[in-house]
Amino acid sequence: MIDTIEAKSSNKIFNIKNLPKLLVVVLAVTIICLLFPEHEPSKKIEYKVGYNWENNDLYADRDFSVIIQKPIQYGVDSLIESQVNYAKGNLIIYKGQYVSNPLKQTIDQYLEGVKVKKSFLYSSRNIFYFLGYFILTALILGALIFYALKFFTNDFNSVKGISFLVFWPVIFSFIAFSVSNSSGLNPYLIPFCIAPIVILNFYDGKLALIIHIVVVLLSSFISGQGYEFTFLQILAGLVTVLIVNETRYWNKFFLAILIILGTYFIGHLGLALINSGSLVSNEYNVFVWLSINSLLLLLAYPLIPLVEKLFGFTSTITLAELADMNKPLLKELSIKAPGTLQHSMQVANLCESAAVKIGANSLLVKTAALYHDIGKMANPFYFIENSKGENLHDKISNFESAKIIIDHVIKGKKMAIKAKLPKVLIDFISTHHGTTRVEYFYRNQKNQEPDREFDETLFRYPGPKPTTKEQTILMLADSIEAACKSLKSPSGSDLDKLIDGIVDYKIKADQLSNSELSFKELEICISEFKSLLRSIYHVRIEYHSEKSTSQQ
Numbered sequence: 001m002i003d004t005i006e007a008k009s010s011n012k013i014f015n016i017k018n019l020p021k022l023l024v025v026v027l028a029v030t031i032i033c034l035l036f037p038e039h040e041p042s043k044k045i046e047y048k049v050g051y052n053w054e055n056n057d058l059y060a061d062r063d064f065s066v067i068i069q070k071p072i073q074y075g076v077d078s079l080i081e082s083q084v085n086y087a088k089g090n091l092i093i094y095k096g097q098y099v100s101n102p103l104k105q106t107i108d109q110y111l112e113g114v115k116v117k118k119s120f121l122y123s124s125r126n127i128f129y130f131l132g133y134f135i136l137t138a139l140i141l142g143a144l145i146f147y148a149l150k151f152f153t154n155d156f157n158s159v160k161g162i163s164f165l166v167f168w169p170v171i172f173s174f175i176a177f178s179v180s181n182s183s184g185l186n187p188y189l190i191p192f193c194i195a196p197i198v199i200l201n202f203y204d205g206k207l208a209l210i211i212h213i214v215v216v217l218l219s220s221f222i223s224g225q226g227y228e229f230t231f232l233q234i235l236a237g238l239v240t241v242l243i244v245n246e247t248r249y250w251n252k253f254f255l256a257i258l259i260i261l262g263t264y265f266i267g268h269l270g271l272a273l274i275n276s277g278s279l280v281s282n283e284y285n286v287f288v289w290l291s292i293n294s295l296l297l298l299l300a301y302p303l304i305p306l307v308e309k310l311f312g313f314t315s316t317i318t319l320a321e322l323a324d325m326n327k328p329l330l331k332e333l334s335i336k337a338p339g340t341l342q343h344s345m346q347v348a349n350l351c352e353s354a355a356v357k358i359g360a361n362s363l364l365v366k367t368a369a370l371y372h373d374i375g376k377m378a379n380p381f382y383f384i385e386n387s388k389g390e391n392l393h394d395k396i397s398n399f400e401s402a403k404i405i406i407d408h409v410i411k412g413k414k415m416a417i418k419a420k421l422p423k424v425l426i427d428f429i430s431t432h433h434g435t436t437r438v439e440y441f442y443r444n445q446k447n448q449e450p451d452r453e454f455d456e457t458l459f460r461y462p463g464p465k466p467t468t469k470e471q472t473i474l475m476l477a478d479s480i481e482a483a484c485k486s487l488k489s490p491s492g493s494d495l496d497k498l499i500d501g502i503v504d505y506k507i508k509a510d511q512l513s514n515s516e517l518s519f520k521e522l523e524i525c526i527s528e529f530k531s532l533l534r535s536i537y538h539v540r541i542e543y544h545s546e547k548s549t550s551q552q
């Protein structure tokens with residue numbers, strides 16, 4: 001009954017706890033809408049071919065291009081198109097000038113695209129225009145937020161998470177507004193691909209691409225650019241998501257930037273040829289702006305740690321740095337508990353390999369594996385991998401032994417917090433044993449004093465259970481690697497049987513009930529563990545005759 005009530009309350013359309021998140025979204029939408037240019041209806045100007053221009057001199061208020069259609073020769077229906085470019089401030093037609101057919105085409109196209117350069121930030125001429133922009137902006141940002149909440153519920157169901165999503169559209173809207181209102185700058189220099197490059201350090205390519213598309217669509221509206229601009233920027237973002245894998249390696253990063261620049265050049269060349277049938281002088285300027293755009297993508301590198309600090313994320317660059325064995329905690333572990341460090345390194349290899357096989361975050365789980373047992377430094381010799389032949393547990397009770405074993409999770413978490421490790425790594429320390437029991441000492445106590453009643457939770461880890469795929473992989477790899485050390489000269493079947501037994505125990509103990517890992521992915525991980533451990537223990541191939549003999 002309580003669960004039903006909680007489910008109903010969680011499904012409410014609006015909850016007071018969601019108010020701050022809603023305010024963040026409304027604020028972001030309002031800021032973006034204030035940057036949109038106001039539309040001004042074209043004035044009714046009378047002009048016809050063959051008559052003189054009776055209006056005031058008409059000057060261009062912006063750079064623009066027109067396509068003029070002319071007959072190939074007199075008396076032939078076929079037309080030829082040519083592009084004519086006007087710079088801001090150029091005279092289009094003066095009062096009293098004869099209106100020819102090409103001039104009429106120029107005036108038609110110019111007046112069709114006339115917009116007031118002012119935005120709602122400086123004017124409030126018509127609230128209905130603002131309302132229209134508000135609705136469209138809310139729709140596109142709403143779609144982005146709902147997507148993120150559907151596929152990344154834990155990450156974005158907070159004020160900080162929502163702020164991260166709207167941060168990119170707001171920032172690039174400001175940039176687009178500033179550039180489009182500066183006479184010497186061109187919107188093609190805006191480095192839109194910075195957004196997916198930075199986001200790829202924290203999330204997958206799907207989210208990075210969707211945020212990029214939202215940013216480009218809004219910026220295209222604000223800067224007054226047409227479909228060609230939008231097409232080219234979305235194309236560049238798609239290529240960015242496909243090719244940018246590692247920003248921590250400078251050679252790969254520079255190569256990615258060169259490929260993005262090549263995409264811009266080839267894409268714009270194609271559009272230019274479609275529009276005019278040849279390259280005209282105005283097109284060369286765009287290539288210069290696109291080159292500057294690509295150079296500005298280098299700013300993505302310093303932006304990664306800034307975004308990381310602002311929103312509490314952990315980038316691949318930080319994870320790679322933390323995996324360095326010269327980091328203080330790992331160096332201290334190598335001195336105080338060298339056996340534990342060796343165990344952690346073996347677990348890290350198992351985790352990384354399994355994560356790669358199922359497409360999980362291999363760098364994250366590898367780094368987490370190196371730190372998951374740092375709490376053992378508090379009492380290193382009570383753990384078998386650090387013992388020097390003497391079993392210190394023989395001198396204390398099962399309750400004390402269990403407490404020391406369990407405390408390595410609690411103390412490890414405290415050490416990690418003190419060392420300011422990212423929360424995502426601290427979560428691995430908390431979950432790598434889930435809520436399992438310290439089975440050996442629990443059974444020892446039951447056997448030694450069968451009639452004595454005691455609190456079973458004294459022998460149980462505090463948890464919580466693992467939830468992510470990476471946390472689940474670490475839990476399994478940790479238990480499997482430790483258990484395999486107890487086998488002396490194991491055969492392949494011995495290893496397989498032990499691994500299957502450990503996985504079955506975790507499932508029966510309800511340790512995987514909250515995990516995102518599917519059964520298919522679990523099978524792939526188990527297969528990878530078996531393969532690697534056979535290599536580690538140099539298990540030779542078992543022939544059919546050997547198997548039948550061992551079974552007999």
